[in-house]
Amino acid sequence: MKFSRCIGASMLIILIAMLSMYPLTVQAKKAVDVSPALNDLNHAITALQHGKSAETDYSSFKKWWQNNKTTVSKSSLDASIQLSQDISSASLDLLNGNRAQSIKSLSALRQTLQDYQSGLYGGTTKSGHQSLSSYITELGNAKQSMSQKDWVTAASQVKQLQQDWLSVEGDVVSQSQSIYTESEKNLVMMDAYLADPKMHAKALPLVEEMITSLKPLASANYGMWDAALIPIREGLEALLVIGALLTFARKANSKPAKVWIWSGTSLAVLVCLAVGVLVSFLLSVAAFGNNNSLINGWSGVIASLMLLYVGYWLHRNADIKRWNAFITSKTSQAISKQKMISFAALAFIAVLREGMETVIFLIGMAGRMPAVQLASGIAAGFGVLIVIGFLMLKLGVLLPLRPFFMISSFVVFYLCFKFMGSGIHSLQMAGILPSTVSDTLPSINSLSIFPSWYSTIPQVACLLLFIFIILKERRAAASH
Incomplete structure (x- = not known):
């Protein structure tokens, strides 16, 4: 019952928070067509790169600006x-x-125009909810720079794409987990390829792959189950951690342990909701992206190290004699x-990590x-x-001691690795x-x-x- 009440209360708070965002939704005004200006800037940058004068093209751009500034x-x-x-x-x-x-200044000016064209600016402040279509336009701009071998601009655009990803990742993950994971991986790989002159050419197929995979999602409509899948998908791993800890506390007959676990869980839920309110009312989703x-990142690494210890402890106590000695040698x-x-702390970090993603994704759908x-x-x-958590706790208590500890330790080790x-x-x-x-390392998104x-060595160590x-x-065990 405590499990259901805690999750139910969290759900109610999240529902209220999500619905409160609707009055803030404002239709962005129609943007000006910047294609002529971008064309002038592209010619001006190319001229400078070839040692020629950019005066004519830049003058043409300034005329466009005077005509469209208002x-x-x-x-x-x-x-x-x-x-x-x-x-x-x-x-x-x-x-x-x-x-x-x-060249650097004109490239920065061109990037601002492309961001404006992509819909990254809306109303009188920077838009918090960039559309997936505008993000695809940004990808197209990066593709154009790569095709023209303008690697400096392309690298800058990919950095911007990484920052803007948070504005649209909710759109993507609600429709396809595989495309979401692959796209996020491609953003990191493009950044790596563009940082190495010998690997520049490998970035172009990745941006093309992202455009191809994201385009069908841009025109899709959302339904109730799109919203339902986000908390299920993001909350399941945190639920596995909390379920294992609570079941262990129940087997040890430690009520204080349950209180501590629920306290960490509840605090994480409140922090996630506070961040959701902060992003919705004070910041843009894109501005919060890097944070x-x-x-x-840090919660994942810290949780992994803590899970390593918990997994060791669970596996160690799978021995019934040791468990009985552990119980009888202590107080109640x-x-x-x-x-x-x-x-x-582990419950807090696990819920914070997954809850933050859930809240931000849902804000993106609001x-x-x-x-x-x-x-x-x-x-x-x-x-x-709630149903999964209830069944998890019931089955965990019904399982014999050794199978429970063995299964829990392997689940915890898996989560540690991931x-x-x-x-x-x-x-x-x-x-x-x-x-x-x-290129010698494997890639397995699941x-x-x-x-x-950087990620493979720590995972191998784990x-x-x-x-x-x-x-x-x-x-x-054999020696005993």
């Missing part, structure tokens, strides 16, 4: 201010005759306070489908999680770790195995530790 300002004050700043910088660099700096990658509170705090369908979808998704890979991948998305890629030594723990405990 309209752009009405469409988006934020875009107008940024364009004015970029134009001032580019004009000054061209006047000083600094060719290299002029979300950092949270996912068989689990130490330090261990209960670690359980609470305003893009009827409020009733969104609310029904969230309710259905959490309803399924969290480590996905956590490091998120840190690469955030730019904390280099986006290096090796296990969060990515073709990078795997070797798993094997060592299993062999060690088998030897210990």
Whole structure:
């Protein structure tokens, strides 16, 4: 009952938060056609790269700006201010005759125009809900730069695509988990390829693959089950962690441990909802993108290390004699306070990691489908999680001691392996770790195995530790 009440309360709070976002949804004003301006800037940059004068093309661009400045300002004050700043910088660099700096300034100006064209600016502030169609336009701009071998611009555009991904990932994951995972991986790989002059050419097929896979999703309509699948998909792994911890606490007959675990879980839910409100009312989803990658990255790595310890502890206590000794040698509170705090911390991190994704994904869907369908979808998704959690706890208690500990330890080891890979991948998305890629490494999305030594080496280390723990405990059991 406590499990159902906790999940039910979380669901109610999330429903209220999601529905409160609908009044904020504002129809963006129609953007100005920037194709002539982009054409002028492309010619000006090309001329400078070939040692020629860019005066004619840049003058043509400035005429376009004078004719459209007022309209752009009405469409988006934020875009107008940024364009004015970029134009001032580019004009000054061209006047000083600094060719290299002029190319950089014009490229920055072109990027701002492309962002405006893509719909990244809306109303009087930067839009928090970029459409998937506009994101595909951004991909097309990056593809054009790669096709023209303008690798510097392409690298900048891919960095921007990584930041903007959070604005559209909810659209993608609600329709196809495989396309979502593959696209996120491609963003990291493109960044790595563009950072290495010898591998530049490998980036173009990846951006083409993303465009091809995302286009069919751009015109799709959302339904109730699209919203329902998000909490189910994102919450299942956190549920496995919490279920294993709660079942263990029940087998140890430790009520304080249950309180600590639920406290960590509840605190994580509140933090996720607070972030959701912050993003909805104060920040844009895109502005929060890098912070979300950092949270996912560090929480994944920390949770992985904690799961490694919990997995070892569960596997160790699979021996019935050792378990009985553990229970009888302690007071009625068989689990130490330090261990209960670690359980609470693990529950907090696991729920924070998955809950943050869930809230951000649902924010991305708010305003893009009827409020009733969104609310029904969230309710259905959490309803399924309640049923799964209830069955998990019941079956966990009914299982004999040794099978329970063995199954739980392998589930925890699996999550440890997966969290480590996905956590490091998120840190690469955030730019904390280099986006290096090796063609000799495998790529298995379901296990969060990515073709990078930065994620592969820690995962191999985890795997070797798993094997060592299993062999060690088998030897210990055989000696008894």
